[in-house]
Amino acid sequence: MIAAHDDLHNKLNIEQDQDVKQFLTFFMAEEEYGVDILTVQEIRSWEEITVIPNSPDFVKGVINLRGTIVPIVDLRLRFGIPAIEYGPLTVVIVLKVELENASKIMGIVVDAVSDVYSIAEHEAKAVPHLSDSDNAQYVAGLVNVGEKMVALLDLQKTMDI
């Protein structure tokens, strides 16, 4: 009986843990965005890239990640935000994205990495439907962290290129 009780207890704990997720956030055009930290493989500095012919403009090209060919997406261009020159703070966040039938390693170019927040799932609010913004579809939810608002990305939609 005691064991069963403990089991139940553990389960509840796990469920609580599952509700709270850690998010890595980054800046793009003064806005802060977040991705589930478990999808993040590594953070790299911007480096020279091989262009893929006839690809959409937001696909910057491919890099060699220790023998794996990884495509890099410029998130500014993906969201239709005007591009800026890449600088020393420009980073590439390498993510593992679970797409419909495969998991792919892809990188995103962002202005700068910000912080890691623990966010409970129920704190996230739905995105208000704004007819004039196509970008709303890429955002899974909005959360307030202190004074700031962070947009949590729907990676599947964002990286479905």
Added chain:
Amino acid sequence: MSIDLSQFYEVFFEESFEGLDAMEAELLNLVPGEEDSETINTIFRAAHSIKGGSGTFGFNSVADFTHVLETLLDQIREGSRDLTAEHVNLLLKSVDCLRALLRALQAEQQPDLTEADELRIKFEEILGMRAASKVAEPVQEPLSENSINTFQIDFKPHHHLFKTGNEPLYMISELAELGDLETQAFQDAVPDITDLAPEDCFLSWRFFLTTEKDQSCIEEIFEWVEDDADITITLCGGLFGDEVAVSAAPSTQVETDNKNEKAATKPDAEVKKVSAVKSTTTNTESTSIRVGIDKVDSLINMVGELVITQAMLTQLGEQEITEATIASLQEGLAQLAHNTRDLQESVMRIRMLPISFVFSRFPRLVRDISQKLDKQVELKLLGEQTELDKTVMEKISDPMVHLVRNSLDHGLETVDKRVAAGKNPVGTVTLNAFHQGGNIVIEIMDDGQGLNTTKIREKAIKNGLISEADDLSDNEVNELIFLPGFSTADQVSDLSGRGVGMDVVRRNIEALSGSVEVSSAPGVGSTFTIRLPLTLAILDGQLVRVAEHTYIIPLISIIESLQIDITKVSRVGKDLDVLRLRDEYIPILRLYSIFNHQGAIETLDKTLLVVVESDNQKIGLLVDDLLSQQQVVIKSLEANYQKVDGVSGATILGDGRVSLIVDISGLIKLSGLRKPGSQELIIESKANLEAS
């Protein structure tokens, strides 16, 4: 105690298919009247293990069918029946049939038993047992099905039972799983302790099993010991209930005795079990790829060296850096590079398998076809140990089958014709494989009539592939058979020319970055030569520069590279330039414009052109510069991105940068040079060009 048998299914199928392959190979060696007992024994053993295995796993359809086969083989083995050609044919058919049954079972489908039943009837006719025992069995089944019956089972093992590795306790517990089991053990045969041989079995049992299963389930349990014990199973309804209860009491005591006795014998049984488990694990691995132990050992050695080098470098890294450490550091790095290269080569070798895996299917194929065509053919296999990549191997098999069929059907003459031509009545088809440079070469040779150039010419003219006026050498004429649309209706026979022409063979081989060519001499024979890269993972590439981008063109598709002489360029239509190269017109594709790159050289004069060939069409690729040639490891773009038109893959260059590999046929499509739905380029007709 219950074992989940399903975990062994894959092993069973694997072994059975291997057994069938062995049976097939041996059957093909059999010549009626001069068979040797070893061959028959091998076939018999293969059949026997398939029967045993399928019985154990409950694949009764296979077990029953193999049983008749085995009976026939047993009689032949004992010499009580002579082997005839009919037997061999029937046995070969059964091999096919069994293979189909097992495939169906492996795919968890209901096997189609019609063919098996037909073959079984034939076997039973030969054996003279039709309508005897086999018919009796099914009658029993309906009676026992779905109703609860009690069986009396008398099980009297022979003394040597334990030595065969069988453990009665397992069988008893299996029986107990079928239903209510009452056990009675007889110990009257147990001798005095001084005479007791601990490895012998002196006990016998009587079981009463109340179950809804039928008798065959019980027989199945005792299947492995039927030769080592006297077993009688009788159906006795529910009558024995009371008596069983009475006899149950003494049985417990007997069983304890029995256990003590068995303690002595158990180690032996257990050792056998362990070894059985071992052999299964090795077989499970073989479902994917079979690697020679020497290859694995050499890998382990290399990893060992790598670890040592790494340890050395770590140690150096911890020291203070002086002149001396730098020298040894450089030395260590050189060693690391060496180790890595060795390791890479060895890992590549793991994917290599001897070509005998492909060759082994041909003896049967040649036998069947030559019988059908009534030709006498001898098949020679050479260089069976030549190794090539597993992926290449899987894909080369079908084109080879097609070529061999062609040789048999069209190449080799009938016996009469051969005799008339003063040749050996038995025709020869030779498959030969060898390494040449970085390629593997497979030759398919026959000593038949050779290609009929006049006929090919006529056919090509009729199909509009060449014109009456074209003056072609014999070799050029022979090459025509690889063109799409050459295969014509009057060629269609059961064997070749069923719409899968030689053009498909060529296309399949080219898809593997290989090539195929033919040489032929009238009356002497023809030879098809297939050249393939050793592996699909590595390719020889020519690095080229387009604007600031580096691309790789597969060396195998490059014909030549040249500087454009502007006087030989003419413009066709709105924006297509063609270069007159000797007697051909080569369309010029501007790589920078197809790939949308800015900053490349756009003028044609004196610019470099790489002439490549794909699907029998030559095109010229305009590039800024030719860089080095090197071997590159092919990486997939699709793994993390998607298919890119005009690009077949990517690779990583020595400096760590990614470079894309150009896909020639994709480029042609991308450029819109080819009419949609057609194999031909838009600028095909020479006459048109000359007019313009």
